[in-house]
Amino acid sequence: MPSHKTFIIKKKLAKKQRQNRPIPHWIRMRTDNTIRYNAKRRHWRRTKLVVIFGSFGQCHIPQRVSFSSQPEVFGLFECSIGGCSA
Numbered sequence: 001m002p003s004h005k006t007f008i009i010k011k012k013l014a015k016k017q018r019q020n021r022p023i024p025h026w027i028r029m030r031t032d033n034t035i036r037y038n039a040k041r042r043h044w045r046r047t048k049l050v051v052i053f054g055s056f057g058q059c060h061i062p063q064r065v066s067f068s069s070q071p072e073v074f075g076l077f078e079c080s081i082g083g084c085s086a
Helices: 007-019 025-030
Strands: 072-075 076-080 082-086
Touching: none
Parallel strands: none
Antiparallel strands: 072 076, 076 082
16 A cells, blocks of 8 residues: 555545444344344454445445455455456
């Protein structure tokens, strides 16, 4: 990730940072403890975000990419330890 980021990328990364938090305690009380944790929680070292650039400076950040031995496919891009390929 370059140190000079565009505003679009910075906005998308900020949204992912806001989403990456535990659920509030009052939601546990409201749902009678059926929702106990945030299932979409992401660790900064285990699961990386992949920024895929489109045309006219648009970018797309997939939800999650796991760096396991099996590559996962997001649209036209295959993401694994070696990186993304079209």
